[in-house]
Amino acid sequence: MRARGHRAGRAARKRRQKQEGVVQSVSLCHQPQYVKLMKFLHQRGFTSTxxxxxxxxxxxRGLQALKTIKPGQLIISLPESCLLTTSTVLHSYLGPYIKSxxxxxxxxxxxxxxxxxxRHRxxxxxxxxxxxxxxxxxxxxxxxxxxxxxxxxxxxxxRAAEQREAVRQIHSLNQNFFRSLQPILSQPVDEVLTYEALRWAWCSVNTRSVFMSHPSNDFLFGQNDYALAPFLDLLNHRPDVQVKASFNDATRCYEIRSxxxxxxxxxxxxxxxCHDSQRLMQEYGFVAPNNPNSVVYVDTDLLCDVVRGDSSLHQKIKFxxxxxxxxxxxxxxxxxGWRLMTAVRLLSLPQALYLQWKAVLLGQVVCDAREEWSVQTVKTLCQRLRQDTHTALDKISHLLRLCDLSxxxxxxVVKxxxxxxxxxLGSCLEALEGTSRQPDELLSCQPDVDAVS
Structure with missing residues (x-):
């Protein structure tokens, strides 16, 4: 008879699971709402996955593999009848109202x-x-x-303000159409098609739809390539994963192949x-960890502020x-990035060298002294952005102590x-440190600049 081994505690198990790369998860498939979802899909022809x-x-929330999925294997095949598209809408009780x-x-x-x-129903x-x-x-x-x-x-x-305003505009500009739907609503239209309800729906479509081209029709105007895909839209994004996803015209199914x-x-x-984190946050509402596509953008206003002493700055920015x-x-x-360095190299040139401006944009090198000035300028941009980031993180920490759950x-996400x-920015500054000289060495080669902050 073997002796009973020492039973590891919860902390030890967590350490072991972390070392072994085990991702902790809890199945949702027995919860009533997911049971109903799968029954709904099976009734429409969706088979096992x-x-x-x-x-x-x-x-x-996401989707877990019940068994090892091999490279090239089909993991989801969602019949057209399970997809919510504009065709679904036009064939519904809303169809006559939209068509007319x-x-x-x-x-x-x-x-x-x-x-x-x-949702109202x-x-x-x-x-x-x-x-x-x-x-x-x-x-x-x-x-x-x-x-x-x-x-x-x-x-x-x-861009966030533009998105928020775009949703408000969609709601405010379509009030007459909303009122035309009163006959099919059990409550006053103003209580159903509210701004908050439309915002929820807009984000549902914007964050969860898959690309699927539809034939044009005489009833709708504009880009028509949205399809909401139940179950399939539970798949989360990871930057280093590759899949093949498209609607299969032969099987009439939207298919995902690993x-x-x-x-x-x-x-x-x-x-x-291949979206950077700013795009992922704006379009989908999350930030993917370890995203190789992520960058920090330099705003034109910041660029102008850093080189604001240049008497020919306006002309250069216009160019x-x-x-x-x-x-x-x-x-x-x-x-x-190459575009930023090229723009800053152009800013390093005096107005007297106007004929060389175009050549620099096409890749012509500048002298060592102007290259060093450009590196110092980018370093200043980086430092300014890093300070702004530190300030924002401090404010976020303060807000987190005061705000509600939503x-x-x-x-x-913003944090x-x-x-x-x-x-x-920290890594970028380290990369720049190895290529920069002391500012005193650059004074004789600056462009028309009285001061660079």
Whole structure:
């Protein structure tokens, strides 16, 4: 008879699981709402899949492999009848109202209104099993409070404000259409198609839909390539994962095929595309850890402020704008991006060398002295951005102590973005340190600059 071994405690088990790379998860497939979802999908022709809904300690809700998935294996094949598209909407009770409305609605608005109306119908809705598992709120900018907006990076703050305003405009500009739907609603339209309800629907479509082209029709106007895909949309994003995803015209199913495979009990992922973290936060409401595509963007206003003593700055900025050189100016962990360095090299030139400006944009090298000035300028940009990041993180820490749960979730997303920026900028400065000389060595080669801050 073998002696009973010492029973490890919870802390020891957690350490062992972390060392072995085990991701802790809890199956969700026995919860009533997921049972109803799977029954709903099976009734529409969805067959078995090697995945099950689960809650993961690191990413939250996702899909877990029930068995090892081999490279190239089909992991989800969702029939067309399970997809919620504009065709679904046009063939529903909303169809006559949309088809007769002028001017024509956008496909996005049609889907949003359908989601709101179906949620309003509750369990009477055919799509209730799907709507019941959708998030009740989101952590993308359309939901951000003013306090959260204030701790975003400058460029992200501007785009976030544009997203929030776009949703408000969609709601305010379509009030007449909303009122036309009163006959199919059991409550006053103003209580159903509220701004908050439309925002929820807009974020549901924007964050969860897959790309699927649809034939044009005479009833809708604009981009029509949205499809909401129940169950499939539980797949989370990871930057280093490769999958093949598309609608198969032969099988009439939306299919996901793994490229690299997934081990049993591990989370299966999808790749939303090579987005940096700012784009992921803006479009999907999360920040992916260890994202190799992430960069920090340099805003034009900051660039101008750093070299504000240059008497020919206005002319140079105008020249850069005319040549489409004022966007995608980035800093990465490896150092400044090519576009940023090229723009700064042009800023290093005196106005007397105007004839060389175009050549620099095309890749012509500048003298060593001007190259050193450019490196110092980028270093200053990096330091300014890092200070802004530190300030924002301090404000976020303060806000987290005072806010409620919904705002806390938003702040945690922004905090992840800012922490990533801090790491990128720190690594970038290290890369720049090895290439820079002391400022005193550069005084004789600066452009028309009285002071560089």
């Amino acid at each position: 090697p995945l099950q809904p689960a809650n993961f300690i690191d990413t939250g 409305w002028k001017p024509r609605l956008s496909p996005l608005l049609a889907l949003c209104v359908f989601l709101v109306c179906e 509750g369990e009477a809705s055919d799509w209730f099993p799907y709507i019941d598992v959708l998030p009740t709120s989101y952590t993308c900018p359309a939901y951000f409070t003013d306090g959260v907006m204030a701790v975003l990076p400058t460029g992200v703050q501007r 490229v690299s495979g997934t081990l049993r009990h591990q989370q299966a992922f999808i790749n939303y595309c 850069l704008r005319e040549n489409d050189f004022l966007h995608n100016l980035t800093l990465s962990s490896e150092g400044p 705002v806390r979730e938003q702040l945690h 992840s973005l800012r922490q990533e920026e801090r790491c990128i």
